[in-house]
Amino acid sequence: MLSKLIVCAATAATLMSGVAFAQSSTVNGAAGGAVTGAIVGGPVGAAVGGVAGAIVGTAIDPPPQKVVTYVREAPAPSARVVVKKKVVVGQPLPETVVVTPIPDDPTYAYAVVNDERVIVVPSSRKVIQVIK
Numbered sequence: 001m002l003s004k005l006i007v008c009a010a011t012a013a014t015l016m017s018g019v020a021f022a023q024s025s026t027v028n029g030a031a032g033g034a035v036t037g038a039i040v041g042g043p044v045g046a047a048v049g050g051v052a053g054a055i056v057g058t059a060i061d062p063p064p065q066k067v068v069t070y071v072r073e074a075p076a077p078s079a080r081v082v083v084k085k086k087v088v089v090g091q092p093l094p095e096t097v098v099v100t101p102i103p104d105d106p107t108y109a110y111a112v113v114n115d116e117r118v119i120v121v122p123s124s125r126k127v128i129q130v131i132k
Contacts, residue, residue, distance in 0.1 A: 063108050063119050063129060070102055071110040071117050071131055081113050092125040093118070099125060 083094055093099065099109040099120055109122040117131040 061128075064105065067102055067105050067108045067119060068129070068131065070104070071119055074100075074110065074117075076112050076117075080115075081111065083113055087113050087116055087118055087127055087130060089127050089130060091127060093120060093127060095125075097125075 077098070077100075081097055083097065085094070087093070093111060093113065097111050097113055099111045099122060101122060102108045102110065106122070108128075109120050111118055111120060118127050119129040119131070120127050
C-alpha cells in the first residue's frame with residue numbers, strides 16, 4: 001500500500017510539473033488539473049484539480065503578440081490617469097479608468113494607468129499584462 005502511494009505521488013509530481021509549464025489555455029489547464037487530481041485523489045481530486053488547473057491556465061494565458069504590439073504603439077490618451085493602487089496582473093482596474101478595445105481583437109482592451117500601458121479583459125477589467 002505504501003509503495004502504491006509513493007508511486008502515485010511521484011506520478012502526480014511529474015504530471016503537475018509538466019502541466020504547469022505546458023498550460024496554454026483554460027481548457028488545457030482544467031484538463032491537466034483534472035487528470036492529476038484523479039491520479040492523486042480519485043473523483044473528488046479530479047474535480048478540485050480541474051478547477052485549480054483552469055485558474056492556472058487562465059492566469060498564464062498571454063495575449064497574442066499583435067495585441068502587445070498594438071498597445072505599445074497606440075497613442076496615449078491626452079488626459080493622464082493616476083490611481084493610488086499599484087496596477088497588478090490578475091486584479092481589475094478601477095471603474096474610473098477608461099479601457100479602449102483593441103480594434104482587431106475585441107477580446108482585449110488596453111489602458112494607460114500611472115504611465116504604464118496595460119492589457120485587460122474588457123468584461124472583467126482584469127489586468128493580464130503590463131507592458132514595460
